[in-house]
Amino acid sequence: MDFAYTARMQELRQQVGGFMDAHIFPNEQRYHEQIAAAGNPFAHPAIVDELAAQARTLGLWNLFLPESPLGAGLSNLEYAPLAELMGRVVWASEVFNCNAPDTGNMEILAQFGTPEQQARWLQPLLAGEMRSAFCMTEPDVASSDATRIQLTIQREGDDYVLNGRKWWASGALRPRCAIFIVMGKTAPDSPDAHRQQSMVLVPRDTPGVTVVRNLTVMGYEDPESHCEVTFENVRVPISHLLGGEGDGFAIAQARLGPGRIHHCMRCTGAAQRCLELMCQRVTSRIAFGRPLAEQGVIREWIAESEIEIAQARLLTLQAAWTIDQQGKKAAQDMIAMIKVVAPNVLQRVADRAMQAFGGGGMSSDFPLAFLWTQGRTLRLADGPDEVHKRSIAKSALRRYAK
Ligand SMILES: Cc1cc2nc3c(=O)[nH]c(=O)nc-3n(C[C@H](O)[C@H](O)[C@H](O)COP(=O)(O)OP(=O)(O)OC[C@H]3O[C@@H](n4cnc5c(N)ncnc54)[C@H](O)[C@@H]3O)c2cc1C
Known part of the structure; x- marks a missing residue:
């Protein structure tokens, strides 16, 4: 490597x-x-x-x-x-x-x-002129298991008709968001649970599409927006199908691989920034006669953060290298591992930095609190930690429990 x-x-x-x-x-x-x-x-x-x-x-x-x-x-x-x-x-x-x-x-x-x-x-x-949203998660079913999704996509003549409800569609309320990629079921009765789903391209202004509301993220109104969207008899031409009928699950897997490690790369950068801000703050702030940086406990936080960020960075690079050299499938475990590690590292480093900042760390005067929420939410978005750990364990058992 x-x-x-x-x-x-x-x-x-x-x-x-x-x-x-x-x-x-x-x-x-x-x-x-x-x-x-x-x-x-x-x-x-x-x-x-x-x-x-x-x-x-x-x-x-x-x-x-x-x-x-x-x-x-x-x-x-x-x-x-x-x-x-x-x-x-x-x-x-x-x-x-x-x-x-x-x-x-x-x-x-x-x-x-x-x-x-x-x-x-x-x-x-x-060209950066348009924005888009990806609608997979549904409020009514456990969507970390994509075979559970319920939105229906029924063929009627030369059209598909969509009915169902999604939430957490990031970006859906941004002014330039014009296209939704929607995952639903074209063959709910297929014996192959992974071939029941398809993806369809739905312009946001199609009749029957309603962006019901934005969901706050731990109390924040995230400028990205994360929305609940309903689809009521939404009709699009069959030419809006992405890939083939039944390819939805496979396309979702293809989408989440590199996308997941992009999040991890950004998490590492966010954690690095929190660490740097923490170091700057504790050297300039005096308590009990000396800079906070001279307290052993604070040095411990700095050292732990430095170690964890270096580990996350290396694992991200290894996952990226494995995708490049051996393909997404061979990198599956690596991607799952870093998807668990990086958001948790960000959450821990941001938490230490907030504590080192005192009350200021809780405010929006500094980016720490919002970065903490990024780490926290990324333990769910693109798959919860537990689901990634499940697949890591499954693969380890396959390899070692002979
Ligand atoms: C900020 C944010 C942005 C998002 N953006 C998007 C987006 O753009 N498009 C989109 O479609 N979705 C998006 N999501 C949704 C996100 O991907 C889902 O919340 C996530 O996949 C989990 O699905 P769920 O909420 O239905 O949880 P559920 O499937 O109900 O799971 C709940 C909990 O059960 C536990 N669990 C589930 N399965 C297992 C298991 N096998 N073993 C052990 N424990 C388990 C986990 O702890 C999990 O957190 C976003 C979420 C957030 C918070």
Whole structure:
């Protein structure tokens, strides 16, 4: 295994890091001010467009999409340190058109979309002009088991008719979100539980689609929006089917592989930022006659955080390397492992940093509390920890319990 940064990676790292220092960190406050001024928590702030135009000119655009002529042509391993840098600020990835859930949606459109579907939805997504949502989870069934989903997709002549209810569709209330990728059942009675599902492309403005509400995330109104959506006799032409009938489960697996490790890369970056903020704070703040940094307990938090971040980074790189060298299937266990590790590391490091910040750590004056919620929610989003551990254990038992 060789995770050494190539010359190209080092150059890109410098470029993305330089961009973060010059344009993202200095505008963190402005981003929130522009959203507040818009009077809509999901508004698209002008600063994102301004900076995206600059990033695109510099070629820092669509850096994900490994092995595709549509992206920057980076491998997963090459992309990892760049996504880590972007993860230091929650909205930065969008400036580089590398944000969830659009990246995962673009990947499956690139992999499974017809030329017509790609022209209509993938191209504007790649250009950053459109946003998308992925609708799989349902409030009425345990959706960590995708075979349980209930939304129906029935063929009627040249149309599919959709009926059902989804929630946690991230991005669905963003002003530019125009397309939903919806997973439902075309063959609920098929004896093969993994061939019952299909995916259909549904424009947000299709009659019968209702974005019912946004769900707060641990009390936060996340600018990304996470929505409950109902589908009542929603009719789309059969040409809106993504892949073939019965391919839905397999497409979901394809989507979640690299998407999961992108989250992990960003989590590592977010944890790194929390650690750096903690170090800066404890050296400048005096209590009981000396800087907080001189307290043994605080040094322990710093050391533990440093160790855990290094472990998460290495495991992420190993997962990325395995996908590149041996394919997604061979990397399945690695992806599951890092998907458990990285959000937990972020949660623990952010928690220590919040404690070191005192009351300030609980406020929105610093990014720590929101980053903590990112770690906490990512222990559920894209599959709960327990489900990943289940598959890791299954695989270990297969290997060792002979
Ligand atoms: C911020 C956020 C954004 C999200 N974005 C999206 C999105 O864009 N699109 C989308 O479709 N979904 C999205 N989700 C939903 C997310 O993927 C689901 O919440 C997750 O997959 C779990 O499904 P569920 O909520 O139905 O939990 P359930 O399936 O009801 O599971 C509940 C709990 O049961 C336990 N459990 C389940 N199975 C097992 C097992 N085999 N062994 C042991 N314990 C088990 C776990 O602890 C699990 O947390 C998002 C969620 C959040 C919080």
